Amino acid sequence: MTQLNLEHWWQPFTNVRAFRDNPRLFSRAEGCFLYTDDGRDVLDITAGLWCANLGHGRQEVADAVSRQLMTLDFAPPFQFGHEVSFRFAEQLAKLAPEGLNRVFFTNSGSESVDTAIKIAYQYQRARGKASKTRFIARERGYHGINMGGTSLQGLPNNRKGFPVYDQVDFLPDLLDIERNAFSRGLPEHGTDRMEAAFNKLVAQRGAENICAVIVEPCVGAGGMVPPPQGYLQRLRELCDQHDILLIFDEVVTGFGRTGAPFAAQSMGVTPDLITCAKAINGGTVPMGGVFVREAIQQVIFDAAPAGGPELFHGNTYAGNPVSSAAGLAALEIYQREALLTRAAGPIGQYWEDALHGLRDLDCLIDIRNFGLLGAITFAADSRFPAGPAVPVHNQCFKNGLLCRGVGDTLVMSPPLTISEQEIDLFIERLRRSIGEVIG
Numbered sequence: 001m002t003q004l005n006l007e008h009w010w011q012p013f014t015n016v017r018a019f020r021d022n023p024r025l026f027s028r029a030e031g032c033f034l035y036t037d038d039g040r041d042v043l044d045i046t047a048g049l050w051c052a053n054l055g056h057g058r059q060e061v062a063d064a065v066s067r068q069l070m071t072l073d074f075a076p077p078f079q080f081g082h083e084v085s086f087r088f089a090e091q092l093a094k095l096a097p098e099g100l101n102r103v104f105f106t107n108s109g110s111e112s113v114d115t116a117i118k119i120a121y122q123y124q125r126a127r128g129k130a131s132k133t134r135f136i137a138r139e140r141g142y143h144g145i146n147m148g149g150t151s152l153q154g155l156p157n158n159r160k161g162f163p164v165y166d167q168v169d170f171l172p173d174l175l176d177i178e179r180n181a182f183s184r185g186l187p188e189h190g191t192d193r194m195e196a197a198f199n200k201l202v203a204q205r206g207a208e209n210i211c212a213v214i215v216e217p218c219v220g221a222g223g224m225v226p227p228p229q230g231y232l233q234r235l236r237e238l239c240d241q242h243d244i245l246l247i248f249d250e251v252v253t254g255f256g257r258t259g260a261p262f263a264a265q266s267m268g269v270t271p272d273l274i275t276c277a278k279a280i281n282g283g284t285v286p287m288g289g290v291f292v293r294e295a296i297q298q299v300i301f302d303a304a305p306a307g308g309p310e311l312f313h314g315n316t317y318a319g320n321p322v323s324s325a326a327g328l329a330a331l332e333i334y335q336r337e338a339l340l341t342r343a344a345g346p347i348g349q350y351w352e353d354a355l356h357g358l359r360d361l362d363c364l365i366d367i368r369n370f371g372l373l374g375a376i377t378f379a380a381d382s383r384f385p386a387g388p389a390v391p392v393h394n395q396c397f398k399n400g401l402l403c404r405g406v407g408d409t410l411v412m413s414p415p416l417t418i419s420e421q422e423i424d425l426f427i428e429r430l431r432r433s434i435g436e437v438i439g
């Protein structure tokens with residue numbers, strides 16, 4: 001094999017110069033495993049990047065993509081359409097919380113977030129509330145990398161140094177290890193703090209100037225932090241009280257991750273818009289979408305001048321036939337194998353017990369879980385001032401385990417197909433890696 005040149009692909013969120021010295025390359029994937037180019041198996045406990053919810057290498061999805069490429073590989077979505085995406089949108093609308101039965105397709109989570117922001121903004125103008133231009137997001141939130149999402153995100157490294165929309169305020173971080181350490185599922189404390197901060201912001205900015213609140217129902221990339229009990233219900237009530245839209249960013253939590261099609265349903269709270277992507281077609285072909293309440297679409301339609309697009313927004317590949325065909329095939333598998341609710345059943349309990357079984361490790365200051373999401377947070381010490389999560393993550397990879405290191409935390413989101421034996425293997429490889437790093 002000729003030597004691989006690593007210089008030309010500028011990889012995202014990567015220390016590229018270090019990567020060139022120590023490249024980590026995968027060449028194949030099947031089920032819950034990825035395989036490195038030197039043939040080692042790596043248990044994929046992150047479902048790729050929170051996306052391969054069906055596990056890897058699904059023949060039916062591959063066949064659907066291949067068939068679609070040869071039948072209709074592309075059709076322009078502006079002023080034209082095709083059957084595949086209308087059928088996919090109809091199926092998706094049946095999965096979504098009641099009322100959110102309109103889908104605007106995108107190609108990624110970032111595009112879904114920026115689309116949701118623009119729809120929310122247009123909606124307020126369309127109903128004569130043009131002063132509602134401000135947004136509320138949350139510290140530690142991640143909403144992708146486009147300019148809207150960059151402006152709304154609560155991870156300082158991803159904002160600093162970039163131009164951002166400045167009409168944004170942040171609710172406090174959900175993570176409260178002092179009060180909530182080692183909670184199983186939704187922790188107890190924190191709703192009070194959100195409510196106080198929300199009321200303060202409304203008093204300071206004026207509800208008549210606030211367009212929407214955006215939150216991940218369960219923080220993902222910022223360290224996997226489930227909301228405290230009652231948090232999302234209270235947020236919904238506060239938004240209703242002040243006539244503010246509520247957007248759930250379900251790019252991570254959508255498609256079965258928390259034991260229902262969407263976290264909105266597992267938490268029993270219905271927002272006004274939901275963003276999604278990643279697992280929409282099993283993480284196979286780039287695609288995302290925004291679910292919108294029918295009533296919101298109607299207001300925008302009613303206000304739009306006749307003859308032109310109701311929304312001057314959209315992408316070339318929005319709702320493209322190939323991604324949609326992958327989505328239809330993926331949905332069939334999700335439904336046939338009952339994967340969208342699997343995390344709420346015995347496997348979710350097994351996952352929770354397995355994770356909390358790590359509690360004997362003195363180096364951990366917190367363990368969190370919700371649905372098939374998990375996180376462990378390490379204590380910092382003089383050897384690891386920022387915590388050992390990144391060295392542990394690197395050791396995990398050497399020991400055949402893919403999880404993610406975020407700051408002082410390792411986060412996990414296995415394929416929804418994971419077996420009890422694979423969970424046992426995960427714990428075994430994780431314990432070994434922690435032991436080798438920390439001693």
Ligand code: PMP
Pocket residue numbers: 107108109110111113142143144145216220221249250251252277278
């Ligand atoms: N929102 C959330 C909650 C996410 O976790 C992500 C990606 N991890 C995004 C948006 C952005 O999605 P993408 O990387 O597909 O643009």
